[in-house]
Amino acid sequence: MNQPRLSLLSLLGLAFAFALLPALSAQESPPAPSTPEKTAAPAVAVETTAPEVVTDETAAFDTTVPSDDSLRELGATTESTPKEKTKRTRRSSTSASRQHEGPPFGSHRVSAGKTQREVVSVFGSSTVDGTVTDAAVSIFGNTLVNGAVGDAAVSVMGNTTVNGTVHDVAVSVLGTTTVNGKVKGSVVAVLGNVVLGPNAEVGEEVVAVLGKIKRADTSIVHGGVQQIGGFGPFGDLAWLRAWVTKCLFLGRPLGFGENLGWTWLIAGGFLLFYLLLALLFPRAINRTVEVLEQRPGRTLLAALLSALLAPVLFVILAITGIGLLLIPFLAAGLFFGALFGRAAVCAWLGRRITSLFGDSQMRHVTIEVLFGGVMVALLYTVPFLGGLLWKLFGILGLGMVVYALILGMKSDRPAAPATPAPAPGAPMAATAGFAAAEQSAPPPVVEPGSASAGFGAVTPPVYGAPVSSAPLAGAISAATLPRAGFWIRTASALLDFLIIGLAVGFLGGMIHFNGPGFLFLAMATYSAVMWKHKGTTIGGVICGLKVVRLDDRPIDWSVAIIRALTGFLSFCVAGLGFIWVAFDDDKQSWHDKVAGTTIVKVPKGTSLL
Numbered sequence: 001m002n003q004p005r006l007s008l009l010s011l012l013g014l015a016f017a018f019a020l021l022p023a024l025s026a027q028e029s030p031p032a033p034s035t036p037e038k039t040a041a042p043a044v045a046v047e048t049t050a051p052e053v054v055t056d057e058t059a060a061f062d063t064t065v066p067s068d069d070s071l072r073e074l075g076a077t078t079e080s081t082p083k084e085k086t087k088r089t090r091r092s093s094t095s096a097s098r099q100h101e102g103p104p105f106g107s108h109r110v111s112a113g114k115t116q117r118e119v120v121s122v123f124g125s126s127t128v129d130g131t132v133t134d135a136a137v138s139i140f141g142n143t144l145v146n147g148a149v150g151d152a153a154v155s156v157m158g159n160t161t162v163n164g165t166v167h168d169v170a171v172s173v174l175g176t177t178t179v180n181g182k183v184k185g186s187v188v189a190v191l192g193n194v195v196l197g198p199n200a201e202v203g204e205e206v207v208a209v210l211g212k213i214k215r216a217d218t219s220i221v222h223g224g225v226q227q228i229g230g231f232g233p234f235g236d237l238a239w240l241r242a243w244v245t246k247c248l249f250l251g252r253p254l255g256f257g258e259n260l261g262w263t264w265l266i267a268g269g270f271l272l273f274y275l276l277l278a279l280l281f282p283r284a285i286n287r288t289v290e291v292l293e294q295r296p297g298r299t300l301l302a303a304l305l306s307a308l309l310a311p312v313l314f315v316i317l318a319i320t321g322i323g324l325l326l327i328p329f330l331a332a333g334l335f336f337g338a339l340f341g342r343a344a345v346c347a348w349l350g351r352r353i354t355s356l357f358g359d360s361q362m363r364h365v366t367i368e369v370l371f372g373g374v375m376v377a378l379l380y381t382v383p384f385l386g387g388l389l390w391k392l393f394g395i396l397g398l399g400m401v402v403y404a405l406i407l408g409m410k411s412d413r414p415a416a417p418a419t420p421a422p423a424p425g426a427p428m429a430a431t432a433g434f435a436a437a438e439q440s441a442p443p444p445v446v447e448p449g450s451a452s453a454g455f456g457a458v459t460p461p462v463y464g465a466p467v468s469s470a471p472l473a474g475a476i477s478a479a480t481l482p483r484a485g486f487w488i489r490t491a492s493a494l495l496d497f498l499i500i501g502l503a504v505g506f507l508g509g510m511i512h513f514n515g516p517g518f519l520f521l522a523m524a525t526y527s528a529v530m531w532k533h534k535g536t537t538i539g540g541v542i543c544g545l546k547v548v549r550l551d552d553r554p555i556d557w558s559v560a561i562i563r564a565l566t567g568f569l570s571f572c573v574a575g576l577g578f579i580w581v582a583f584d585d586d587k588q589s590w591h592d593k594v595a596g597t598t599i600v601k602v603p604k605g606t607s608l609l
Helices: 008-028 037-048 068-079 082-099 238-246 261-280 282-294 296-320 327-357 365-379 385-411 432-440 486-511 516-533 538-543 557-572 576-582 590-595
Strands: 108-110 119-122 126-128 136-139 143-145 153-156 160-162 170-173 177-179 187-190 194-196 206-209 213-215 225-228 545-549 597-601
Touching: 108 119, 119 126, 126 136, 136 143, 143 153, 153 160, 160 170, 170 177, 177 187, 187 194, 194 206, 206 213, 213 225, 261 282, 261 327, 261 365, 282 296, 282 327, 282 365, 282 385, 296 327, 296 385, 296 576, 327 365, 327 385, 365 385, 486 516, 486 538, 486 545, 486 576, 516 557, 538 545, 557 576, 557 590, 576 590, 590 597
Parallel strands: 108 126, 119 136, 126 143, 136 153, 143 160, 153 170, 160 177, 170 187, 177 194, 187 206, 194 213, 206 225
Antiparallel strands: 545 597
16 A cells, blocks of 8 residues: 555554564564674664754654655564664654653653654643644643744743744744744734744734734744734733733632732722721621621522522513613622622621620721731632632622611511400401401400400300301401411422422323423413412412412402412522512512412411312
8 A cells, every 4th residue: 555644553553563573573483593784784774764863944844754665664674683673663662652642731842853743731831842743732831942843833821932943823822922933824922922033034924912012123024913902011911821820720819929919909909998898887897797697597598599690680681671771780789789798708707806805996897807808818819719719708798788788678667566466275266257246246244353354365256146157268367377488388389389290291191282381381270270269279288378368358360360470470580589488577479479468377277178
């Protein structure tokens, strides 16, 4: 076969064959006698064809692999002495290993006089003093070409320097591209500078994106020169490269090192802003800190919901069209709320230190913010932990502010008038269902000293007295029965959802119509019908719950349908409408507030069907 180039697999096969041949020969037959000199001569010729030192630039890029004739000539050397075969086997194995080096992590170097197919370094630098027939690439490191590269020389988050020859392009991303040799393609720097030395020769264009171009007078550029959007004094972007390499890729917002002083200036500016907030709003900072200290569970829940639902709220406002006008105000509110929350987090952390001094002037909120801010800045320098804490403190601070606002709105509501509690042991007769019976019947005679003569006691009606025919359901009222909390309502809803899900799965297979839309429609229809006729659902019967109106009127079709349809709103916003029950003093969900209903827990033994 005529092959212009030898594949990598063929080279490995030859190397493996040459490595096994001496061992097989030693086992099967005694060493062969010395071959005539005319047989050894081609072997010497083959060895001399491999260049040790490249002196001609054209020869440096001649990557042509010997043809089949050369390979046959190379195969003829198998008749030479075992010593010569072992020497060539070692050289072939070394050549193959140079093309198949280990993992690319760390720095790599191609020595002078050596030839390698490619060199790739991750979290390290690539140095080419010899010849690379393909590309030389460094990721988070520098690429230095003193010899020759047959393809591209690239560095990402590092500098590319060409003192030799590159046959394609020389590129650096977030670094400086320096050329003092020959580049036959283009020279590009993205978010960095291009420096052309006195011996630089570029075959095509020179481009600097968001950087500067510095060029010696004797440099040669055969194409155009483009400088796109330089940053003036920030054109070299060394400060950005330092932060990305020493902070961002180590998972921390702050760090120590050259070109990182600006990060500490920004951190100091934020700390001064937090101190200003503490001086202007000390009571608000203290109240926000007390929310976390006194109600940590609900504060963490509010923080989690704020982080999850804020993007959903932005999407909903964007979809509505009119809500686009509210998005800037909401974004500004969340931004400043997060800043205020971070100040409160600093105060909460600083309070852990100032509490060691007892009751003194060190307990002032400004001092707490100062100590906490310094502690937070030091924590931000810890690799990986610093970035995680930065994100968690932001979420926690926003949750503290949101929950403090919720509690503030609750405290501003007018207090409900106190009603006398029924006496122990009194039945549920003091309700609207028995009001007419008590008014029409004469008051029973109560002997002094009896157990029912206490103040506010309600006496059960006398048997035989005229009693209203109002149904017992009238005794179930939002004013007299405890309202259901979040968890028991969730259990009831899950039971109903399981029942409807099984029914829809069974019926959907029969009528060949199913899917999420059909499931939600069936759930809404089932709920509306059950609320209208029974005031509860099967899950509500199991958990002892009933839906009632706040005005104690019976639930009609309009209320049932409105409550069912607005339940989709409570569900679509990541379930916030249902979760709202855990925060609301009236234990109402969003669809409860729209329909004017609530859910109460009925006494045991009360029939709900």
